Amino acid sequence: MPEHAQTTQGRLRGVNLAMIIPPLALVGAILVAVDARSWGEGVLLTLGVVAALVVIERWTAGDTSRVALPCLIITAAVWLLGVLVTDSHTAFYGITIVGPYFISQLSRSRRLAATVVLSTFVAAVGAAKLLESPDDVSGVLLLYVILPTGIMVLATGLMFANQRFYEVIERSREREAELAVIRERVRFASDLHDIQGHTLHVVKLKITLAEKLLRSDTERVEEELREVRALVSDTITQTKELAYAQRRLNLSAEIENAKNLFEAAGIRVRVNREADPDERVNGLLGQVLRETTTNILRHAQATQVRITLSESGITIVNDGAPAAPLPELSGLATLKERVSDDGGELTVEQEDGRFVTAAEFPAPRTAKPLPRAGAGAEAGTREDDR
Incomplete structure (x- = not known):
């Protein structure tokens, strides 16, 4: 990736870091405080929140490849234990954040399949709660299936949109760099035309004058030829200065x-x-x-x-x-x-x-x-x- 694109993306991700982590951490802390009924449940839910925040922090640094899969496994385990062991319907919080980031690391051909698999996993784990609470079908479906799965799909869609936004910004900066290169080439060509075109025309003029004076004023002819030689030498110097950006x-x-x-x-x-x-x-x-x-x-x-x-x-x-x-x-x-x-x-x-x-x-x-x-x-x- 070009350096200017990395700089732009780094700045944008830095802004995202400052804007996203504080509210997500606050929401996670509130969910832990509200849903945890014991220290064990609190530790379990906190683990999912921390895994999510780690992935976000690494994403702002442009390097989620080493943490995405481990954090996905952790948050998936937190969701599974939260549903089947601690009865914590907010345990899905971590996986709905880590999952989309993990999917974004995959190739385009695998993203749709990964989205379907991960959403199905979240829904299936939530639906397993029906085995414990068969009398509260509507409540279980809402809190453990529809809500977690819907948030997962929505977050994944937003992640794709976010990535698309970065790609557009990067392409825009690349086009700007290409245009800058083209403008510099045009400027260089114009300067080269100024130097050599001007010199060639003057040389033509002086040689024509020398031809007219060849038999009547040899001293003037010699002077004109000396000036032509000096002009060509000066043009060579100016061309070198232009090549090394020293011409003024x-x-x-x-x-x-x-x-x-x-x-x-x-x-x-x-x-x-x-x-x-x-x-x-x-x-x-x-x-x-x-x-x-x-x-x-x-x-x-x-x-x-x-x-x-x-x-x-x-x-x-x-x-x-x-x-x-x-x-x-x-x-x-x-x-x-x-x-x-x-x-x-x-x-x-x-x-x-x-x-x-x-x-x-x-x-x-x-x-x-x-x-x-x-x-x-x-x-x-x-x-x-x-």
């Missing part, structure tokens, strides 16, 4: 990477840095920017791109969106689910040749201004034309 994108690095790619493709870039986004969603915003950058390079004929950072998220706007509907962007669809899971919202709009991708999260209480020193920071207020 850096938004600032993704902004610089996006700028370089757009500039290499002849697209003007403007980065407006209004404030630092919450550090908690930094990596996720980096994924949104990376996926959007790849989509712009693949699907748009953009001439300019504007990237805006705010304390609540990121917005990327590009022109050159085709008039026809864009193909399904599966990467953004997956990211939309991730953003939603983190309490944010990812929106995608296409209108009048402009394509807008925006990821917004609840704004933090305080916004930390982004340092503006250096050329990278000044990119927030300037337009690059290349």
Whole structure:
């Protein structure tokens, strides 16, 4: 049984232990006090109650296999002696508790037969009281046959229902675990697509540029090839980090990477840095920017791109969106689910040749201004034309 199923079942049985044993022990004590007319009868009836409580306690621990049969024999003997020797009609109490637990340990094909046999035994022992009291047929049938047998059948039915309940809970938890595994596989596949799909497209772009410059600017070609080599090496590193669950994108690095790619493709870039986004969603915003950058390079004929950072998220706007509907962007669809899971919202709009991708999260209480020193920071207020 899976560990999570055992944990759930253990908790449920722990609740049952706290809820069932006290009332059953109380009822057993009352029956002993009311029905026992001597110390011997009291000891006999108490033995049946104790055997029942032992089985229940072991059941809460998930291990009744070693005690079910001995306790069943004890309670059966208590019922037999109670009817034929001590005239105790409450002696059936123990066997009506132990019997259903014993039956539950059997295979499904044997449970019905065991229920019939055990109920017949209880009824037959009770009916034997007629040999001693032939004049009180109705009383004997009620107290020694109908009542014990009815309780036995009812308790067995409740035990089957209880087991069915546990099986449903366990299956539910197993399905949850399977869904979690599937979601993790989808996440891994999406991350792998983000890394390698993005890299392959950029490599294609740079090699195409290198081919155009092969005869006119060999130094630029060498530079492009060095960048391709560095990009492939970085992708290998990121893939390893992904495999070992160590990958985390850096938004600032993704902004610089996006700028370089757009500039290499002849697209003007403007980065407006209004404030630092919450550090908690930094990596996720980096994924949104990376996926959007790849989509712009693949699907748009953009001439300019504007990237805006705010304390609540990121917005990327590009022109050159085709008039026809864009193909399904599966990467953004997956990211939309991730953003939603983190309490944010990812929106995608296409209108009048402009394509807008925006990821917004609840704004933090305080916004930390982004340092503006250096050329990278000044990119927030300037337009690059290349």
